[in-house]
Amino acid sequence: MSLVDAPLAAGVTLGDFLLVAAAGFAVLAVGMLYRAVVGPTMQDRVLAVNVLGTNTVVILAILGAALDEPTFLDIALVYALLNFLMAIAISKFTVERGGVL
């Protein structure tokens, strides 16, 4: 029996709790989408998407734990890397548009 099957309360296991927590992180992500859409500057958008990306990494990792599929952590790891790439790429682009690129 893995840890996610451990009961928390009546009829609620730790896995259920983690899924709800992942949903909570997703709701926070929807909230942060406000800043990504409104801006007003491009840097604000990149920042919001970067924070969203960190949030998504946590969602993916929690999903991996809650569904009891530890290999799903690979996806979170890939995402953590590419989120960083996205942040530095876009932030560099907003400054140097066509220059260093």
Place this chain on the structure above:
Amino acid sequence: METARVWLVVALTLLGLFFSFVSMTGVIRLPDVYSRAHTASQADTLGAGFGLAAVALTVGLAGAGFKSVLLLFFIFVTNPTAAHAIARAAFEEGIVPWTNGDDRR
């Protein structure tokens, strides 16, 4: 032992949610990109750290737990750097920081 671990996971997850909520509030409410970058690099890194610690504790430190520790390391290294890159880009663009009396909200 098992019960303690379960409740520790719950506590860590809730802490992670709390700090992510703080970072969301900061990203939405703070007035300019620099203060938002401050939130993004600190509160969000902490939130992700607590969330990933909960994951590491859940899956156990053998095998897949190593991946979550690696993930934690990555987040700790890359997240502040990304915030730095963005704030620096904003500075290069000439965006003026918010000071007292500025009516940007």
Place this chain on the structure above:
Amino acid sequence: MSGSDPDVDADAEGDPGGGFGRDRPPRSDGRLDSDRRQGTPYTESQVIMPTVKIVAPFAFTYGLFVTFHGGGSPGGGFQGGAIVAAVVFMIAFAFGIEATRQWLANTVVVALAVGGALVFAGIGLVPVALGGAFLQYELLPIPDPVKYGMEGVEILGIGTIVAGVLMGLFFVLAKGFSDAGGFADADAFDDEVGDGPGVNGDDPASDGGAAAPPPGVTDDGRTGSDASGPAATDGGER
């Protein structure tokens, strides 16, 4: 706070002496892509470059892990190749594309893509030569032929094709459209000696092409390729 106006206005008025943002006056037109931008070229900061130095080896190893371990966990050649290419993108953004281009020669990129395609076709055709069907792994003359045949296709075939083609797309898109009469003769030699802005930069149309960007963009392009040579790898001055 629904539109972009408040920030722009504050930009226009908030700076008393023009001293902020180094030597440039604040932006007043609200444009974020500055084509009027002058001043020292942008080199990555001393925070970003060491971070990339730390992260890139991990990421590269992880891409190889995803490629090689595709048989036992999510992943495979396609994903792993994309991650390996993304590592090259990351290095290029941190250290300058021209420097990366010199470090990772065109030969390597082409060899990855072409070699991958040849290996895939080869693994498929060996069973045909031995009297079977295309990609009939059982006939391969190796131990555990189905497993290692598949791994060979994934790692040496798909992984290298994807990595090579994505890196190539990155480099070729970063260079842009060549208008020097079709297949550019000068450009190839130009890049071989690592002298980016030489012939290419002198030709005003070479960066423009069909899209015809405003003059400012071409200027920026020249400044950037000047700056992102080997000097950019020596560490940002700031």
Place this chain on the structure above:
Amino acid sequence: MTGALAALGPAGAPVVAQVTAIEASLFAFVVLTALFTALARDVLAAVIIFGAYSLGMAALYTFYRAPDVAMTEAAISAGVTTVLLLLTLAKTTRIDHEAAFESVNLPAAGAAGLLFGGLMLTMGDIPAVGSPDAPIWSNPDVTQWYIAETYAETHVENTVMAVLAAFRGFDTFGEAVVVFAAGIAALIVLHREVFA
């Protein structure tokens, strides 16, 4: 924990599908990002928000236990596509706009909405996720064979990879050649001989 989403079935009767909280929030996220990607007036803003869209899709695929698809979405859509789109933007002109959002073309939106509504009416015919009526279970001879026999046949644990590289390897060969051809096509379109 679970909510309910009602759709109209073939006979007009409501079909109630269970939607968990995480599905609902991820759906909302994906739909919002897709809408803003389509509506954003500034191309760079659209590219940035499209990155966020791929975040949501990767999480959704992961929740539906399709880790290979999720990883592809993460690797290609978040990292590579964003970078390549940025490079394309860098080499083309970007027009400044007054408005933050596209003005919606009402007839086009109406046509798309009608099509969307019509397609939604057919949703009742599609089995729910994990439903015993899904084709996976109604035709178990074919689908379960792969899960049961893959390891014995190929000595590879990941069924997705076994299907890709062995059971339909010829198709995958075609895909790999398409990727290869894309590189060559980019060279031809951009009038270059080398990737440098």
